[in-house]
Amino acid sequence: MELISVIIPIYNGEKYIARCIKSIINQTINNFEIVVIDDGSTDNTRSIVEKLIRNDSRVKYKFIENSGPGSARNEGIKIANGNLLCFVDADDFITQDMLEVLSNAYMNYKTNVIISKIKISDQNNVIFNKSLNVEKTLTGKEVVKSMLYESSTTGYTFTHGKLYNKKFITDNNIKFENINYSEDMLFNLDVYLNSKEVTLVDNELYCYFINNNSITRKYDSHKEEKLDYIFEKMLYKIERRNLINELDISINSYIFRAFYCFLYDEIYSDCDLKKQLRKVNSSFIADKYRTRILSSKNKDLKSKLVKFSVKCNALSLTLRVYYHISKLIKGMKSIEH
Numbered sequence: 542m543e544l545i546s547v548i549i550p551i552y553n554g555e556k557y558i559a560r561c562i563k564s565i566i567n568q569t570i571n572n573f574e575i576v577v578i579d580d581g582s583t584d585n586t587r588s589i590v591e592k593l594i595r596n597d598s599r600v601k602y603k604f605i606e607n608s609g610p611g612s613a614r615n616e617g618i619k620i621a622n623g624n625l626l627c628f629v630d631a632d633d634f635i636t637q638d639m640l641e642v643l644s645n646a647y648m649n650y651k652t653n654v655i656i657s658k659i660k661i662s663d664q665n666n667v668i669f670n671k672s673l674n675v676e677k678t679l680t681g682k683e684v685v686k687s688m689l690y691e692s693s694t695t696g697y698t699f700t701h702g703k704l705y706n707k708k709f710i711t712d713n714n715i716k717f718e719n720i721n722y723s724e725d726m727l728f729n730l731d732v733y734l735n736s737k738e739v740t741l742v743d744n745e746l747y748c749y750f751i752n753n754n755s756i757t758r759k760y761d762s763h764k765e766e767k768l769d770y771i772f773e774k775m776l777y778k779i780e781r782r783n784l785i786n787e788l789d790i791s792i793n794s795y796i797f798r799a800f801y802c803f804l805y806d807e808i809y810s811d812c813d814l815k816k817q818l819r820k821v822n823s824s825f826i827a828d829k830y831r832t833r834i835l836s837s838k839n840k841d842l843k844s845k846l847v848k849f850s851v852k853c854n855a856l857s858l859t860l861r862v863y864y865h866i867s868k869l870i871k872g873m874k875s876i877e878h
Contacts, residue, residue: 653735
């Protein structure tokens with residue numbers, strides 16, 4: 542079996558890192574190493590990790606200056622000895638047989654990336670399963686199409702629950718962007734665009750834990766600028782492959798959903814509502830990607846409301862009404878219970 546390097550980027554992860562590392566150490570196979578990249582933690586992460594790995598030569602630990610999860614993962618790739626790469630976030634954990642199942646799939650199919658199901662949980666409750674339904678092989682282009690069109694219902698966007706061929710990654714100079722938002726998607730977009738085939742494994746192997754204190758869960762006042770960067774990078778990568786027309790519907794869907802999430806985060810943040818509505822109303826994303834937002838195939842009531850608002854240049858007014866109605870409905874439901 543090929544050696545697998547399991548890369549864990551971590552920043553102030555003292556609360557969950559022990560559970561994460563133990564889930565990897567106790568795998569059903571032994572042909573792996575663990576590469577912990579500490580991205581400048583200021584809590585007790587270092588002492589916890591060093592205690593856990595004291596008698597286990599399979600684990601490497603490296604402390605770097607704080608530079609973001611993308612840079613930490615890139616550093617992990619640099620020092621990894623394995624021919625295969627697996628990424629696990631410090632607040633998540635994996636099933637005992639994950640590496641064995643993914644490794645066997647790699648040996649059987651020899652594709653450059655193997656994808657498993659993801660179980661998403663909040664504390665001890667399973668909220669959602671990123672389901673793949675069957676074990677099969679798809680073309681990289683098919684995965685890109687599905688990832689962009691249905692990013693919230695597939696696990697294709699994340700690096701979680703996947704096994705990558707390291708030589709393939711380095712030969713194609715595929716790296717993580719250091720933007721602390723959707724760097725997984727851009728990384729995987731490069732992976733899929735460069736892959737003839739991708740293997741899907743019908744096993745629920747990765748446990749993604751919703752940690753409200755993580756970087757990705759906190760309000761980001763620069764999110765709109767980051768979205769613009771992501772959209773531009775995405776379009777550039779796809780255009781280089783001459784796939785813009787072929788993937789047009791999927792691209793529009795991704796941009797619309799990302800824009801919708803941006804609006805939601807803005808109006809439901811802890812910041813002053815009036816200030817946030819003024820910010821939303823002057824959104825340059827709405828202007829710059831207006832055609833794609835309006836052309837998306839999303840047809841539920843909320844989507845129609847957002848499209849109408851963009852079309853009429855009335856985001857602030859419409860979202861103010863939506864915000865107060867949703868608060869009223871929430872209040873009525875709490876009274877009923």
